[in-house]
Amino acid sequence: MKIKGKTVFGGKVEGEAMVQQENFSFFGDVNRETGIINVGTNAGKSFKDKIFIFPKGKGSTLAPYVAINCVENGVAPKAILCQKADGVIALVGVMAKIPIVDEFEQDIMKTVKTGDYIKVDADQGVIEIVGK
Amino acid sequence: MKLTNEEKKMLDGGYGSGTAMAMEMVVKWGEVYGAEKLVDVTHTHTSTGEPVEWLKKISEGAKARTYSTIHPFPFDLKRWEKMGVKKEYVEKQMAYYNQCFPYYKKLGLINVYTCCPYMVGNIPFYKSYTNFFGSEAVLLVNSLFGSRNPRVGGPAPLLSAITGKAPYCDLLVEENRYGEVIFEPDPSLKPETLNNADLGAFGYYVGYVAQERVVVINNLARTLDFESFKYFTAPMATSGSVALCHIVGITQDAPTLQAALGKRTNVEKVVVGKKEIKEMWKKLNTTDSDDVDLVALGCPNLSIPELKELAEQLEGKKVKEGKKLWLGMGDDMLNMATRMGLIEPIEKAGATILTGICNGPLTPWDKLEDKPKVVATDSVKGAHYINAGSGMAVKVRFGSTKDCVDSVITGKYVDTGRWLS
Numbered sequence: 001m002k003i004k005g006k007t008v009f010g011g012k013v014e015g016e017a018m019v020q021q022e023n024f025s026f027f028g029d030v031n032r033e034t035g036i037i038n039v040g041t042n043a044g045k046s047f048k049d050k051i052f053i054f055p056k057g058k059g060s061t062l063a064p065y066v067a068i069n070c071v072e073n074g075v076a077p078k079a080i081l082c083q084k085a086d087g088v089i090a091l092v093g094v095m096a097k098i099p100i101v102d103e104f105e106q107d108i109m110k111t112v113k114t115g116d117y118i119k120v121d122a123d124q125g126v127i128e129i130v131g132k
Numbered sequence: 133m134k135l136t137n138e139e140k141k142m143l144d145g146g147y148g149s150g151t152a153m154a155m156e157m158v159v160k161w162g163e164v165y166g167a168e169k170l171v172d173v174t175h176t177h178t179s180t181g182e183p184v185e186w187l188k189k190i191s192e193g194a195k196a197r198t199y200s201t202i203h204p205f206p207f208d209l210k211r212w213e214k215m216g217v218k219k220e221y222v223e224k225q226m227a228y229y230n231q232c233f234p235y236y237k238k239l240g241l242i243n244v245y246t247c248c249p250y251m252v253g254n255i256p257f258y259k260s261y262t263n264f265f266g267s268e269a270v271l272l273v274n275s276l277f278g279s280r281n282p283r284v285g286g287p288a289p290l291l292s293a294i295t296g297k298a299p300y301c302d303l304l305v306e307e308n309r310y311g312e313v314i315f316e317p318d319p320s321l322k323p324e325t326l327n328n329a330d331l332g333a334f335g336y337y338v339g340y341v342a343q344e345r346v347v348v349i350n351n352l353a354r355t356l357d358f359e360s361f362k363y364f365t366a367p368m369a370t371s372g373s374v375a376l377c378h379i380v381g382i383t384q385d386a387p388t389l390q391a392a393l394g395k396r397t398n399v400e401k402v403v404v405g406k407k408e409i410k411e412m413w414k415k416l417n418t419t420d421s422d423d424v425d426l427v428a429l430g431c432p433n434l435s436i437p438e439l440k441e442l443a444e445q446l447e448g449k450k451v452k453e454g455k456k457l458w459l460g461m462g463d464d465m466l467n468m469a470t471r472m473g474l475i476e477p478i479e480k481a482g483a484t485i486l487t488g489i490c491n492g493p494l495t496p497w498d499k500l501e502d503k504p505k506v507v508a509t510d511s512v513k514g515a516h517y518i519n520a521g522s523g524m525a526v527k528v529r530f531g532s533t534k535d536c537v538d539s540v541i542t543g544k545y546v547d548t549g550r551w552l553s
Contacts, residue, residue, distance in 0.1 A: 062181055063286060065183060065286065072185075085164055091160075
């Protein structure tokens, strides 16, 4: 199944989905050395190499710096999908060069489940759920 | 997005690779908001904490094109020993800062190291475009000075400093600046009698209700000075992410309620009374212990009028053995206060002067040799982030400046406010 969204930052990757039900902040909600999330749905699990999905960004504007640290430490997610990216999340993409797609034609929080295998074409703003 | 020839030249590397990199990010940021053009930014205030490699790349061949100041640090870089910060942590952080400093210098950033850069010259004009870091600074310049400042924060101010640009969107656009929720004090509050801590609790409630909306405060029926303004508004960007607060009759864009609301009608109105302030006061006090180990003042950083009051209160007094009083301010404020003779009675009383520090929110509580059990502060923002940043390991007493200071002189915290009973 293909779902159309809007490109925030381009790139083509594929991987396993990890869905965080809560709004997310890179500053405070994740350990930048391990990629392990501190709070919410995925508390205790790492978002390393996942297609990381959450509703919206929240909290500290230092998030883009933490995202760069995650990339440098090799623990960043492969891509980010969300309902709506704000300026802070946009700069996470731009600075850390993580592909981001938002504003999907269907609610991404309901359509994708943790463990789904997803192909992300952030250049076109399209994702494809290819299997579990 | 439509770019001018000059902007295209920046993007294409005509002003070096750092400027091109910054411009690329400004354009991307604008695209997310659907901005049609960029505008000229005059004043910026940048954070610290950039990854060094990134900072190196973006500074390549670049100079700040704006009046641009730098935020403070989590600890006093000169007096960290007095604070009792663990040496290995300081050494690690200093190694990192020492790598950053040459790039700040190269860029021509002004190292004021205070969260209140407007107290030392970073003063935007009405309706100019600015990009300040720090939730309170964003709220203050947008509201009090009436400059047009985006909500983005983080690296965005540095991007604007290097390019002199920001995308025309968000709070830079007039129609996004009108009030979306109105708050009025219940007359029984007697707003004219509220001290700065009371105003802070009021602002904290406003933030919870407003979240990210543009706030209007109506019928405040009192004047505010710079100090009460900062203690009133900073909490709105703590419990919520308010970036613009019109105070009718006080702030630039709000000579009248109508002016603050523009064309908006049927705007939600919320009355704030004793019940709401009590609720916030109780939330901020995470202990009822009267045994306070440390009092942290200066969030946001202390001003001369505040230092005058502290000098008077501390004259001839002594901080009790085993208790600490930390006063956070910018270096320039310390110089002025020293010349004015305000620092002598403060130091004689045994208070610890700290400069270039974010006193409370960024304090590395888990990196202190002798971690306090109970900290008292007159700052809502400080209280909120001490609770969050210490994982609630450090308990907080929140109250008036006078109650906080008295507690380390008498050795016993007594809340003389009217909210706990």
